[in-house]
Amino acid sequence: MTVKEGNRFLSHAGVQYPIICGAMYPCSNPELVAAVSESGGLGIVQPVSLVYAHAYDFRKGLQYIRKLTNKPIGLNLLVEKSAKRYEDRLKIWLDIALEEGVRFFITALGNPSWVIEKVRPLGGIVYHDVTNAKWAAKAVEAGVDGLICVNNRAGGHLGSESPEALLNDLKKYGLPLICAGGVGSKEHYAAMIALGYDGVQLGTRFIASKECTAHEDYKNAIIRAEEVDIVETVKISGVPVSIINTDYVKKMGLEASHVVTWMLHHPKLKHYMRIFYTVRSVFLLKKSNSKGSSYKDFYQAGKSVDGINSVLGAKEIIDSFVS
Numbered sequence: 284m285t286v287k288e289g290n291r292f293l294s295h296a297g298v299q300y301p302i303i304c305g306a307m308y309p310c311s312n313p314e315l316v317a318a319v320s321e322s323g324g325l326g327i328v329q330p331v332s333l334v335y336a337h338a339y340d341f342r343k344g345l346q347y348i349r350k351l352t353n354k355p356i357g358l359n360l361l362v363e364k365s366a367k368r369y370e371d372r373l374k375i376w377l378d379i380a381l382e383e384g385v386r387f388f389i390t391a392l393g394n395p396s397w398v399i400e401k402v403r404p405l406g407g408i409v410y411h412d413v414t415n416a417k418w419a420a421k422a423v424e425a426g427v428d429g430l431i432c433v434n435n436r437a438g439g440h441l442g443s444e445s446p447e448a449l450l451n452d453l454k455k456y457g458l459p460l461i462c463a464g465g466v467g468s469k470e471h472y473a474a475m476i477a478l479g480y481d482g483v484q485l486g487t488r489f490i491a492s493k494e495c496t497a498h499e500d501y502k503n504a505i506i507r508a509e510e511v512d513i514v515e516t517v518k519i520s521g522v523p524v525s526i527i528n529t530d531y532v533k534k535m536g537l538e539a540s541h542v543v544t545w546m547l548h549h550p551k552l553k554h555y556m557r558i559f560y561t562v563r564s565v566f567l568l569k570k571s572n573s574k575g576s577s578y579k580d581f582y583q584a585g586k587s588v589d590g591i592n593s594v595l596g597a598k599e600i601i602d603s604f605v606s
């Protein structure tokens with residue numbers, strides 16, 4: 284499947300193929316990010332993953348990736364209003380990334396204006412994760428260069444609209460649109476490019492890759508799972524996340540209790556609840572990722588599991604998509 288003539292994402296990112304390995308906490312280990320970029324796609328660094336899950340000093344982690352590939356990489360910044368310490372940390376990470384030559388950024392969850400102000404004078408590009416037209420309008424107003432369209436098939440925090448509906452709603456902005464969610468095979472990739480997307484962002488497919496350091500149990504769970512095994516839960520972070528319906532998940536249930544739901548919507552409490560959930564999910568996901576079923580089989584994955592049948596190298600995945 285050939286991509287559109289003059290594909291703006293390719294020139295924005297400076298890469299060969301319109302395939303992004305999306306940021307994944309805790310699965311974005313530096314070797315995976317580097318392998319995707321080295322193979323002609325765009326590997327995205329997830330800073331919390333790099334520093335807390337994989338224990339790198341942020342600058343040294345970027346420099347390590349640079350040793351593995353000199354091709355472009357990107358950085359993910361979750362810019363939601365949060366604890367002051369986290370917001371300060373984000374600003375430091377952004378400065379370091381710019382100093383280390385990163386020029387492609389994917390923001391999510393909040394207002395990306397301050398990132399755009401900082402990176403644009405240096406030739407940087409900012410794409411923003413959106414799940415619907417309301418959030419897209421805000422991102423466009425802030426001045427983003429492109430939109431990552433997170434649909435209802437995505438792994439991690441998912442949207443509520445189909446890839447087709449999102450494309451229809453967002454094409455009026457005339458920005459490059461990247462399909463995030465549900466792309467696990469060459470056929471899915473070809474279908475999304477034929478539909479009119481400028482590129483795809485994959486998560487789940489790259490967890491089941493040789494370079495991803497996620498536990499074998501996690502990779503095998505992805506290979507075994509089919510679309511019907513993917514369920515949504517609010518129990519990890521307070522907002523819907525798609526996961527594999529393992530025995531542990533079945534035992535635990537998918538819904539938050541009434542009290543927790545009330546607290547998550549309370550104007551004064553919801554901020555603290557979100558912080559609590561974020562911190563809790565950082566530990567839970569890190570342990571499931573590194574220990575597999577011997578801890579808790581709690582695996583984030585999207586409906587793209589349907590097209591994933593084996594663990595492949597990042598280059599094999601990308602080559603098979605674009606061949």
Ligand SMILES: Cc1cc2nc3c(=O)[nH]c(=O)nc-3n(C[C@H](O)[C@H](O)[C@H](O)COP(=O)(O)O)c2cc1C
Pocket residue numbers: 304305306307308309310329359391412433436437438439440463464465466484485486487488583584585586587
């Ligand atoms: C385990 C996991 C962790 C994720 N963590 C993040 C994250 O930290 N930041 C982010 O913007 N997106 C995150 N995502 C979303 C991915 O970047 C990507 O958009 C999504 O996985 C695409 O759907 P797919 O899994 O069907 O390919 C995560 C996805 C997964 C599966």
